[in-house]
Amino acid sequence: MERIGIGFLGCGNIGSGVFRLLEEQGEQIERNEGVTFEVKRVLVRSLQKKRACRVPEELLTDRVDDVLNDPQISIVMEFMGGVEPAASYMIRALSAGKTVITANKMALATRWQDIWEAARKHGAGLYYEASVCGAIPIIRALTDSLQANRIHSVMGIINGTTNYILSRMSSEGAAYEDVLAQAQRLGLAEPDPTADVEGYDAAYKLSILSTLAFHRHVPVECVYREGITEITPLDVQCGKAFGLTLKLLAIAKEEDGRIQVRVHPTFIPDAHPLASVSDSFNAVHIDGHACGEMMFYGRGAGDYPTASALVSDLIKAAKSKRHAWPAVQGEVSQVADDWTCVHFIRMLAVDKPGVLSMVSGKLAEHGVSIASMMQKDRDPHTGYAQLVFLTHRAGERAVRRALSEMDAQMVSQVRIIRVEGDERSI
């Protein structure tokens, strides 16, 4: 029986989850995998704080050196979150030849090059399955299962909070603010929800996923990002009328030799596999030239789902005689800042002759053609109505240019939401 000493950096919800899961399943893991894990030291901020697991007091320390310099510890699990000091600690552990296991997408996405350089240079293992989509083995899918594929696209619902909010807005017709407040009460959204609702969290994860999918480092700064705070029940409702479901999607695509990486509210056809992923569930849809269409669905957060991925990394690390590093050659030289897709356009228009001709004329001038149109919510007193269009596939820049040139006397409050998925099914 191989005995492996591990050290924890941090012991909040996730760390406690790992501790409890190891306690609970240690015997099964021993029997099935032939390896025993022993938690040797646990770095915490406060030695007194109450924890969600029963770590023996003598293991607790508030000095990081007690973990990083302990020769009995060969695997360091990082649960601190945030970029610093987590990244520096990981780099120190790797530089000491220790294996690092982390769920920290933020540190990983922000300091990708430094962290990997440390791992490579010192022949140390680095495992991060839990950094994207909790229990879903999406990292392994890209690195260990789809290696023979040219990946065309990765599209994911990779933030549970925003998916919960959009699902509720869709099922109840509720307003963003109300659902957010409800999510905060349920502990599904942070008191400061910015990282989730503005798409930062998804952007970190997309940086990691796209780097693995395209074998070139995609820095998080390259990810175009737009949150869900401006979404209204009317958007959701108009989409429904066209058979579309609204999701915050993280999208990575290779098109015409250029990589697109973007996080933004996106309509997808109701029949798309991602459309039925609701509540706080996550899912990633992959299109590869050999595997075809695939989807991976599950719990993207939570102590136990995340611990499930972390302990699987622990077992993988322990059983690897030689660590594997992802096949990433250099950095992407350029990401696309314009892309082609179907556009959902909604605007407030005066209901009089000439408006439709002005709108369609302007769009046509820029090569944008309309696939379908509806008028909604005409107010007999003001004479205003909502005009909603779906375009055929068109360049986003062209669409924006056309909209900027429209007669402001006739239309205002223009909103664009991108639409993804097979155009024939829209």
Added chain:
Amino acid sequence: MERIGIGFLGCGNIGSGVFRLLEEQGEQIERNEGVTFEVKRVLVRSLQKKRACRVPEELLTDRVDDVLNDPQISIVMEFMGGVEPAASYMIRALSAGKTVITANKMALATRWQDIWEAARKHGAGLYYEASVCGAIPIIRALTDSLQANRIHSVMGIINGTTNYILSRMSSEGAAYEDVLAQAQRLGLAEPDPTADVEGYDAAYKLSILSTLAFHRHVPVECVYREGITEITPLDVQCGKAFGLTLKLLAIAKEEDGRIQVRVHPTFIPDAHPLASVSDSFNAVHIDGHACGEMMFYGRGAGDYPTASALVSDLIKAAKSKRHAWPAVQGEVSQVADDWTCVHFIRMLAVDKPGVLSMVSGKLAEHGVSIASMMQKDRDPHTGYAQLVFLTHRAGERAVRRALSEMDAQMVSQVRIIRVEGDERSI
């Protein structure tokens, strides 16, 4: 650069797919994974036959020894299908210390013990990701990602042909025979469809999945099996009225310490993630104590999706310094032959007072309670109508006993279809 010689046993659609994928992606694999594969010999039945790939003639042979005895070949890929001679060839290759990669669920399920014994005894690698659900990395999910879980259940749509047939029956209200004929024309069903439509193919795959999920060998003979040939458009339609979708599910569960393994037509709530898996797609739903609910979705068959999994096994095998064998301890001592679930019961009943009281009375006598009921298709001339019930969770044996005791003058043509999924959402 590591160069690895491989030998093919068989070169039909799947073998040709692997050959083409290696030709096409060889360079990417070399660059990313640091390994080159060279096909050294290809065993075929007829040297003259036309093939879907350009194997150089000098590699072809009709003598298996040319592959198995070639010292330059360290990995043997088996694409012959069927139990024999495939199993014997695999065992010979393993006994010679060669790694075996196979998509052959039938040989694997039928000869599990013999094949693994040969692998273990000779320290040889055995990889079989492609044997279940083509491109979907479901084997890896169970062996490499969910090791820390106690798996409660595995439920899958793991046969594409039957899923295509049931999807068409559902969307078009068509009869089984008509859709089968259509599937045969499209090449989605074999001229002799028995293996698919009677659930044999799914049973082989379920034997493999449940063995890995529960860490004990579940012989294929233990799998309860019922095909889809008796399903009528009326069944599908009545299910719809209750918000249920009909699928051929392969189900493995651990309940009350006993393992259930069964393949049969199953209703699931429309909102269940498996319900929207249509056409020839496959998906596997897993419920684990730590990971929670997960689903893996994709192409379960086809030359390229299957080759995607086979080549990923090839890379994994080539990069493994030490092969891993699944953690399986002994054989299951007993599988359940009775189980508890919601039952859909449909019967032809004379439309007169007392029928409902007789039916519900008999059910109650055996502890079966009714959750909902509807009457359908009453014929004013004959006075007969369809009575359709959903029970609360009940033991199947109790349900069958109750039905067998019913007054044959009042009800006939009784059909039972099992219902799975969260009872609250039915």
